[in-house]
Amino acid sequence: MKYSDVSLNKLSDTMWEVPRTGGMRVPGLIFASEAMMAEIVRDEAVRQVMNVAHLPGILRYSIGMPDIHWGYGFPIGGVAAMDVEEGVISPGGVGYDINCGVRLLRSDLAAESLRPRLPDLVAALHRGIPSGVGSTGFVRLSESDEEKVLREGSRWAASAGFGADDDVALTESGGKFPGADPGAVSATAKKRGREQLGTLGSGNHFVEVDEVMEIFEDEAAAAYGLFKGQAVVLIHSGSRGLGYQVCDDYLLTMAEYMRKNRIELPDRQLACAHVRSPEGERYLSALAAAANFAFANRQLLAHQARDTFLKTLGMGPRDLGMRQVYDVGHNNAKFEEHEVDGRRKKVLVHRKGATRAFPPGHAEIPGEYREVGQPVFIPGEMGNASYVLAGAPGAMRLSFGSTCHGAGRRMSRTQAKASVRGKSIVREMERRGVLVACASMRTLAEEIPEAYKDVSAVVDVVHEAGIARKVARLKPMAVVKG
Amino acid sequence: MNPRPYRFLPHTADIRLEVRGRDLAGLFEAGVSSLFSLMTDRRRVRAAETRIIEVAGNDLEERLFLLLREALLLFSADRFLIRRASGRMKVSGVTMEVRGEAFDASRHAVFREIKAVTAHGISVERKAGEFVARFVVDV
Numbered sequence: 001m002k003y004s005d006v007s008l009n010k011l012s013d014t015m016w017e018v019p020r021t022g023g024m025r026v027p028g029l030i031f032a033s034e035a036m037m038a039e040i041v042r043d044e045a046v047r048q049v050m051n052v053a054h055l056p057g058i059l060r061y062s063i064g065m066p067d068i069h070w071g072y073g074f075p076i077g078g079v080a081a082m083d084v085e086e087g088v089i090s091p092g093g094v095g096y097d098i099n100c101g102v103r104l105l106r107s108d109l110a111a112e113s114l115r116p117r118l119p120d121l122v123a124a125l126h127r128g129i130p131s132g133v134g135s136t137g138f139v140r141l142s143e144s145d146e147e148k149v150l151r152e153g154s155r156w157a158a159s160a161g162f163g164a165d166d167d168v169a170l171t172e173s174g175g176k177f178p179g180a181d182p183g184a185v186s187a188t189a190k191k192r193g194r195e196q197l198g199t200l201g202s203g204n205h206f207v208e209v210d211e212v213m214e215i216f217e218d219e220a221a222a223a224y225g226l227f228k229g230q231a232v233v234l235i236h237s238g239s240r241g242l243g244y245q246v247c248d249d250y251l252l253t254m255a256e257y258m259r260k261n262r263i264e265l266p267d268r269q270l271a272c273a274h275v276r277s278p279e280g281e282r283y284l285s286a287l288a289a290a291a292n293f294a295f296a297n298r299q300l301l302a303h304q305a306r307d308t309f310l311k312t313l314g315m316g317p318r319d320l321g322m323r324q325v326y327d328v329g330h331n332n333a334k335f336e337e338h339e340v341d342g343r344r345k346k347v348l349v350h351r352k353g354a355t356r357a358f359p360p361g362h363a364e365i366p367g368e369y370r371e372v373g374q375p376v377f378i379p380g381e382m383g384n385a386s387y388v389l390a391g392a393p394g395a396m397r398l399s400f401g402s403t404c405h406g407a408g409r410r411m412s413r414t415q416a417k418a419s420v421r422g423k424s425i426v427r428e429m430e431r432r433g434v435l436v437a438c439a440s441m442r443t444l445a446e447e448i449p450e451a452y453k454d455v456s457a458v459v460d461v462v463h464e465a466g467i468a469r470k471v472a473r474l475k476p477m478a479v480v481k482g
Numbered sequence: 483m484n485p486r487p488y489r490f491l492p493h494t495a496d497i498r499l500e501v502r503g504r505d506l507a508g509l510f511e512a513g514v515s516s517l518f519s520l521m522t523d524r525r526r527v528r529a530a531e532t533r534i535i536e537v538a539g540n541d542l543e544e545r546l547f548l549l550l551r552e553a554l555l556l557f558s559a560d561r562f563l564i565r566r567a568s569g570r571m572k573v574s575g576v577t578m579e580v581r582g583e584a585f586d587a588s589r590h591a592v593f594r595e596i597k598a599v600t601a602h603g604i605s606v607e608r609k610a611g612e613f614v615a616r617f618v619v620d621v
Contacts, residue, residue, distance in 0.1 A: 069495050070493065071495055071602075072496065072600040072601075072602030072603070072618050072620065073600075076495055096597040096620050097597065132595075133521070133592040133593070133594065133595040134561065134585055134587060134592050188555070188559050192558060192559060201595060202594065202595040203594075203595060241558055244558070244597045244598055244620075245559075247598065248551065248598050251601065267602060267603070268602065268604070269601050269602035269603075409495050412490075412492050412493055412497075413497060413621065414490045414497075415492075440591075440594070441593075442593040442594065443593065482595070
């Protein structure tokens with residue numbers, strides 16, 4: 001297989017090496033099937049994997065997941081681990097939507113019994129969860145409350161009455177990134193945050209009611225509280241305008257740092273600073289604050305979703321049994337311990353459109369899941385499927401404890417919109433058995449299932465490569481989109 | 483005036499725009515108005531208020547990037563929608579006078595959230611007697 005004038009080396013049925021050329025410090029490693037790779041080489045994603053390999057201090061590989069696609073600077077679906085002493089931190093390696101992620105709530109309800117109530121439920125979720133551009137949250141946040149959100153993340157939300165302590169314990173990093181400093185977040189970012197806590201956003205963000213269609217691994221499914229035919233709720237959102245602004249602010253800081261320190265890279269959007277520089281450390285404390293905002297935001301959305309179920313269905317919390325399975329981000333940079341060249345060391349892992357996937361036994365997994373591995377949620381195309389995965393040992397060997405994050409786009413937004421011109425996308429989704437409520441028809445048209453790669457094929461690759469295991473397949477019954 | 487001096491270029495995840503202008507000021511104006519055309523129907527935005535954006539920058543690409551960034555911030559941080567823009571090039575930067583009004587949900591539909599204007603592959607070129615710029619916005 002070739003990309004431009006570069007020959008890619010096929011390592012196995014699911015792994016490809018991009019050889020080291022020019023200024024690349026390490027080779028690239030892409031997880032994909034042959035058919036996917038043929039599609040991946042058609043846009044600029046491989047070039048971006050190569051560009052990331054130029055970053056100072058990058059370790060082993062610049063990695064691409066099977067849902068990789070052309071982003072800006074870093075590809076979406078990219079992982080890069082950096083040496084803490086020599087390496088850099090790049091806001092572009094995290095993305096604008098810092099700690100964007102997915103949360104899964106389980107229930108005791110049979111999906112079938114819920115079906116007649118879905119129209120009411122979707123309407124109520126759409127009313128109760130602010131979505132779309134310009135929407136504001138259902139909480140009014142004072143400046144001092146916001147400081148607490150930025151420091152405490154989900155813990156703030158639980159202590160303010162939005163959810164239970166169990167939710168917090170079953171969140172990546174306990175719903176709180178260490179080292180958050182609200183002082184590193186600009187006044188503009190904070191202003192945007194105060195208006196937007198507890199809002200879904202727009203684009204590909206959603207709250208979805210799914211049915212568990214298939215269980216692949218009984219033990220893990222049982223540990224996560226999942227069973228066939230069950231109704232569950234999947235939430236996808238992030239740090240809203242606060243996170244975008246933090247990224248935007250620090251890209252300027254980093255561009256200045258690169259000029260001062262004469263660091264040359266192939267793309268302006270790869271702007272970075274050394275992890276140990278004042279600029280790098282300040283960005284990391286702002287990143288942690290924005291990540292905490294995202295945790296708190298999803299905590300509020302989950303609370304609102306749960307509350308809407310209780311009220312609409314007229315059930316008590318015990319009968320509904322809607323507990324959090326887990327919450328995990330896919331746009332992050334985190335200090336973790338990994339084995340590099342036979343030695344365990346602390347590294348900084350960038351994941352932009354990639355999910356942490358720690359295997360069974362890892363110390364950072366909550367007790368109830370430690371034996372089966374960390375839950376991972378992969379939202380797919382609106383009409384078809386989403387997946388619950390579990391971390392696998394191969395992730396520690398091959399991908400710095402990471403796996404994929406979604407289906408990955410294959411069609412541009414303009415193409416997607418052109419392909420549905422004149423059709424009623426809401427009716428089409430209903431025909432496929434999915435009720436849809438949305439803030440913008442235009443956004444909805446860009447999110448048609450055909451615009452995405454087949455999520456099942458993406459998940460099969462990470463399962464076969466051993467960087468995650470399939471636990472359950474979900475099918476959307478109803479979607480609320482921004 | 484050409485009502486739509488911009489077009490979309492293929493890009494899988496985000497939106498890549500190409501804008502044109504007879505001169506640099508016209509190009510930068512087209513950049514700003516195309517950004518707002520992505521978000522709203524500008525015909526419904528009244529030119530009731532004026533704001534001034536001033537940016538410096540080491541080269542044309544950086545000036546365009548900083549200008550678009552500031553223009554987007556008018557909406558993201560202050561909920562101000564732009565109807566039209568009128569620019570002046572200076573030795574060390576750009577001054578843009580923009581006219582518009584505050585977002586009002588009862589009159590304006592904002593149908594797309596733009597997370598940011600990116601510096602990825604941003605270009606400004608002179609081509610066949612006009613100026614052409616390309617940039618990617620994250621949506």
